[in-house]
Amino acid sequence: MMSDGDLIIIPTDTVYGLAAKLYDDKALEKIYEIKDRDQSKKIPILISNINQLKEICIISDLSLKLMKKYWPGALTIILRTTKTFKEKTNEDTIAVRMPNHPIALKLIDTYGILRVTSLNKSGEQPLTNIEEIKKIFGLFIKEIYPQGDISKSDISSTIVDLTNDHINVLRQGNINISD
Template identity: 40%
Template sequence: MDKNKILIFPTDTVYGIGTHFLNHEGVKKIYEIKGRDFNKPLQILVSSLDQVKDFVELSEEAYKLAQAYWPGALTIIVSANEKFYQLTGDKTIGLRMPNHPKAIQILNQYGPMKTTSVNQSGEPPMNDYQAIYDKYHHLVDEIYTNEEPMSEVSSTVVNLTKNPYEIIRIGNISVEDIKKTLSK
């Protein structure tokens, strides 16, 4: 399995563009393809909680949220461990486990992937396969089609490195749902 590939694939929310999290050249190319500011980090998609244990020790809050909403449309920002920092230079990490069979299959094959939505930075995510293919097929290694429904709403993002936690983006999981889960 070539972990240096750049892939476009469906998730439960929107189409994502990603590469193995240690493919530094691929990550750089994703930023260039999107015209994304290099100071805006990419999230890491994982297929299981086991893939997460190498990067972080989940706090009680993170574990509660993961148990309640993974697989699903929640990105949790946590502090990275020393090993992850040495490998990537990242001190924090945004983690998500998508609820989509094709995405999980790809993550099982390739391992954890740094990903972002398919679009030019600042524009809405693209969710039409043909439009994505026409615009990006010459820039990436593979584009996967989608046979499953997608919400077409980006994930809710919760930053647990702040005290109190900070909700960065609201998706289909509401502020009230997050508060209720964390108060249990």
């Protein structure tokens, strides 16, 4: 069971993720510290169903259309946050994804929405080898959930910004949004 301050490593359909509970500030601080990540770079969230977003962000017709077409999958969508979420986190926007991996989805169902970032030091390639992951991050994490037999891509998700009601591709990944 995850307690406050705990970090876990989860598999996704793209790269392994370093995860914390959504509102666990202590665990989020650890993520920034061990990744040497700039505090201005917010940590995306992973969900297991679209209904989880009601309290967090504003869903437009365009964003809902993309969610229904590409989720679960390797598409990260940046949306404007609700007033309630902004009051809790001071974030105007949030990056959201629903991974296409049964273990990740089960963990999100178990622990709630998770803050998840790629498993690497900032600026480096994400780690894929469990032994290397244990060596570098083992002291900081509660649990490592292995990939299992599920195929994945080593390419990070496509990121689109929908905060202005049109599609702005910020990072091209497996999904080609121009389709």
